[in-house]
Amino acid sequence: MSVSDVLSSIWGDVSGTQQPLSERGVMLTAAVGALLVAVPVVWGVSRHVVTIAHEGAHGLAALMTGRSLQGIRLHSDTSGLTVSRGKPRGPGMVATAFAGYPGPALVGLGAAFLLGRQHALAVLWLVVLLLALLLLQIRNFFGLYVVAVAGIAVVAVSWWGSGQLQSAAAYVGTWFLLLAAPRPVVELQLQRRRGRARTSDADLLARLTRVPGLIWVIVFLAVTLGCLVVGGRWLLTAT
Template sequence: MQPHSISQVWDQVTGTQAAPGSTVVWAMAAVALVAVGWRAVWHLSRNVVTIAHEGGHALVALLMRRRLHGIRLHSDTSGLTVSSGKPYGPGMVFTAAAGYTAPSLLGLGGAWLLSAGHTTALLWAVVALLLGVLIEVRNAFGVLTVLTTGALCFAVSWFGGAELQGAFAYLSVFFLLLGGVRPVVELQTKRARGQARDSDADQLARLTRLPGLLWIVLFLAVSLGSLALGARWLLP
């Protein structure tokens, strides 16, 4: 972008940009699918989904007027968001349910922005959200992960041309839409093996007395629904 004044920056952020060609769009969808489906790549790329997951917990905790104590992101792609308040009730339920739905809903919001031509606005919104997460991160690996992701998004939005911005934005949104599905499937696989007994779904089961499997179905419905609608908006 590299504008030379605040007004130019504002015009670029609030204005619209042309969508990439259909070949680029399909190519970015394919790259995102590889990043989610190939285990070796997923082990690294899943960190981005974890940022969105824990950021979702943190944002909803604040909206529910809970006290947020911090976020931790770990090298095994797990994470933890700690907040305090009533250990029961709607606030706790919404906070616990936000994690597995956040990546897909963020992807859906990004797809809506891209369908309206707001590529630069999307990239800057992502940078702003990552900055908000960074403020709450409480461990070195988490800081490094969020800083790296944020620096990449900022570099593309500030120095990249329209073609690069468009391709990167579509790749990011496709990745969130696809990446929101796999963790839900992985979670249920672990639960079926008797693992992850303190997962979000199991915490919600204890809070609401509804089966954990029902919450898994809800997570999956949100992720698949977001993927279907987002793909409809984005794919030529």
């Protein structure tokens, strides 16, 4: 089979529709997504996925606002760093700093939109594409490892998994992003109260805009919870 045949086959699958999960299946995937967020031991690992989306959102916002993306680093403690060059102040810098915390929720919302239209495989292949683009910007070994493992896992399900497995994986991933996105915002505010997050996105935004950091935390929380409500409704009504 030629490369063009493979690409044509992938496009046919991506642009087509898949059988949606049953109502019970949707609820089960929601429960799995919740467990990935709620169980501390599991969260220590699954939070890396949130960090990938968080830093990827910073990078995308930087590029979209005309800044020069210098690279992204992901660390074993689930923190990350995105470096870009451009004006130190102004709308571009504000958008770049703001994008991180809403990023995972917005990715989840987009995935929920596609799942509501029975495009589960499109969700998985779009994730593969985004991870491949992100991989080009990673500048440390651990980051390469995390993104590569995530990409290989999604490719394996997309290529060899059954239709039901593909749909279940897409739903679990989407529920996870929607449910997980508010948690780092809450953790951020707890750290800020203890004086341990003076270089956080919220505090950077406060310095850039003179709007208090707490207000930015509230905005982050409102966006992530809003995405959860809307995206969750789409998922629950997709059956």
